[in-house]
Amino acid sequence: MKITEMFLTPNKYSRPGIKLDRVTKIAVHYVGNPKSTAKNNRDYFENLKNTHERYVSAHFIIGLEGEIIQCIPTDEWSYCTNQANGYSISIECCHPDNTGKFHKATEDSLAELCTYLCRKFGLSADDIIRHYDVTGKHCPLWYVSHPEDFMALKDKVRSALSVSSEAPKQKMYYVQVGAFGSKDNAEKFLQSVKKDYPEAFIKVI
Numbered sequence: 001m002k003i004t005e006m007f008l009t010p011n012k013y014s015r016p017g018i019k020l021d022r023v024t025k026i027a028v029h030y031v032g033n034p035k036s037t038a039k040n041n042r043d044y045f046e047n048l049k050n051t052h053e054r055y056v057s058a059h060f061i062i063g064l065e066g067e068i069i070q071c072i073p074t075d076e077w078s079y080c081t082n083q084a085n086g087y088s089i090s091i092e093c094c095h096p097d098n099t100g101k102f103h104k105a106t107e108d109s110l111a112e113l114c115t116y117l118c119r120k121f122g123l124s125a126d127d128i129i130r131h132y133d134v135t136g137k138h139c140p141l142w143y144v145s146h147p148e149d150f151m152a153l154k155d156k157v158r159s160a161l162s163v164s165s166e167a168p169k170q171k172m173y174y175v176q177v178g179a180f181g182s183k184d185n186a187e188k189f190l191q192s193v194k195k196d197y198p199e200a201f202i203k204v205i
């Protein structure tokens with residue numbers, strides 16, 4: 001995963017410099033501006049120091065090709081998730097059209113970035129939230145209209161987190177005593193060997 005740091009100039013509209021001293025959630029958003037790139041959105045945030053249009057920003061923006069731009073260090077506030085700004089890291093995602101559905105490359109980077117942030121802050125996949133979960137705003141639109149896809153994202157992060165990032169994988173040697181095409185038969189056999197080998201278990205390959 002490659003993160004390109006393009007930090008915003010400190011300014012009260014998009015990078016207020018307020019210390020973020022606890023992170024308990026990762027908030028996912030969609031930019032709401034079809035076809036705009038990560039760089040476009042980053043530049044919009046940057047220009048707020050001149051336009052004074054509104055108070056808005058995000059820690060990270062993921063582009064249509066899956067590229068990741070970081071706009072704000074993770075120990076500072078972003079203006080993205082309303083009342084959750086004081087305890088969350090925000091991620092904006094670009095999308096090609098009005099449905100808000102993300103490209104696969106964008107979604108893959110989102111899963112990777114969420115995994116990285118969960119590890120960094122000691123969080124679990126259940127700490128990944130939608131803007132919608134905080135304010136009821138339909139953001140990110142696709143994950144509000146397709147909650148099953150949001151669940152799938154969290155499942156992907158959950159399984160990535162379950163793989164240890166430390167120490168190179170150690171080889172394990174399993175002793176196999178049977179193989180079955182049917183789960184019921186496997187269960188039956190497991191019960192019969194359990195009395196001699198209480199630690200026996202079923203592994204699906």
Ligand SMILES: [Zn+2]
Nearest residue numbers: 029030131139
């Ligand atoms: Zn949002």
